[in-house]
Amino acid sequence: MTLPLSILDLAHVGDGGPAESFRASVELAQHAEKWGYKRIWFAEHHNMPSIASSATSVLIAHVAAHTETIRLGAGGIMLPNHSPLQIAEQFGTLETLHPGRIDLGLGRAPGSDQNTLRALRRDPMAADTFPQDVQELQAYFAGSTRIAGVNAYPGKDTNVPLYILGSSLFGARLAAALGLPYSFASHFAPQALEDAVRIYRRDFQPSAQLAEPYVIAGVNVIAADTDEEAQALFLTAKRRRIAALIAGGRTLTDDEADLLLDSAAGQQVLNMVRYSAIGTPDTVRSYLADFAETAQADELIVASQVTDRTAWLRSFELLAGAMDLAGAAA
Template sequence: MTLPVSILDLAHIGDDGIAASFAASVELAQKAEGWGYKRIWYAEHHNMASIASSATSVLIAHVAANTSSIRLGAGGIMLPNHSPLQIAEQFGTLETLHPGRIDLGLGRAPGSDQNTMRALRRDPMAADTFPSDVQELQAYFAGATRIPGVNAYPGKDTHVPLYILGSSLFGARLAAALGLPYSFASHFAPQALEDAVKIYRRDFQPSAALAEPYVIAGVNAILADTQEEADALFLTAKRRRVAAMVGGGRKFTDAEADLLLESPAGQQVLNMVRYAAIGTPDTARGYLEDFAKLADADELIVATQVTDRTAWIRSFELLAGAMELVPAG
């Protein structure tokens, strides 16, 4: 059986602007549909000049309207930023317009900094109610509201599938207790991957939503026609990341960025992308098969830290061939 592979589209904003980012997301989804990817997810990030998916449900709607079969969803919606009712209405609308194609991954992180949290009018304590908020949201979709007299229209009886996202043991325990599928963010937070998956599988309680545990593991991948090209693309991505996270986003020469990468702070940044398949299709396939075993994953979701549009799409094309993905239907 072919290992299912999905895409985390980071909706990168390049020098060509935000509209071009949206056009690129549509192009990738249309091609990924034909290449055999299982799903594409978009993440809720706010106040980030490099990511265009802040209005996540709106972007999903746009891509869904320009594709026909691939599953699309949030990976994820940061639920403490919203009321469960609003999210039920948004994703109930998406599911009604595009039946059987919509996923809803849920996280409890702010997806932003403290000032942005204030701009979002987010309650600093909102993360504390995440478990009950997930259950409230689940009830809206099931047509069994937990708040008397309040229903989601649209949303009621749409049964949008929920996924718990996490980068720590908290999400693993919650997903297990609620009997929901679990997606671990090992593409940027690798430390707790193995422990979290073990806890999730050990403690999983079957539910109406899911009979057996299901794990999606995040991983980075950059594929190219030659190893040298893939290595060069990865080096560019690492330089960009360390400049953003350690250097405050200011412009650095390549030599300066390399010095940052060698610093203790730079090494911490590099550790975030510990799990990365870099190279030709043959090299990447071996790496990803080994990673799936390490992660005890039922499915992989791949992020590609490449900003060049052509190389970005080519990487996913090569990956589909390497993993022998088969289009649905």
């Protein structure tokens, strides 16, 4: 299997707070650069105490300043939360500082709850103009503004590559129509994966950025030295997810969490992580080969729910070795 492999860094906030999270993101990126990963993306979330990537472009700049070659970007920026001009300026600045290393993935979801939307001063109807906003942003980067007399400085003529993120058929159709790469969030929203990729590949129209369709598929990975260790780490992650999504974030005993996991609501939550490669390097490699075929993927982007920093880094190291990323990059 020779597909490029990338990382979605969830910027998890542990006991050390956001500062420790940022140090961990830098450490992961420095290792990932050596291990042969293609890119690392960070996602925009707001009002979530467990995630430290809310100021996404700032975090990208910090990690880029401490690495040399790995591509870095947003997976993604929730464009309805912003004006296209501001995002063009931010990512034009990043591309100017770190030429050839910056990606910009775009989503239309809010990345937050309704109260947070109001705090963001977000128009509830902003998602309706997402296709037009993507084109406006694209034009700023290409130096062909769609608003007379308005350009992004920096940003103009930087041609930052855009990616459409999605978990439904809407994003697939938009990415195909605009001739952009498509990244499907199958690591947490698996239901429409195969239909979305099929529609994207069928309807793809070549563009100045991309001549052929390009699919990135998200998948959860926990690699460990033994299957038992990997499954134990996965169980901890599932219990934490249940506590966050069903129990309102309150602390649960293991028995309480396991009861919820066995409930109908728990099974719905577990279905969110249907695509998960858990086990030894050999187990994970075999799973990813099958998943890449199912997703018709040109690249995989992996997410990890492991919160223990040592096990988290070890998982990405084992995965890189299993996939021979360093050899493929040589």
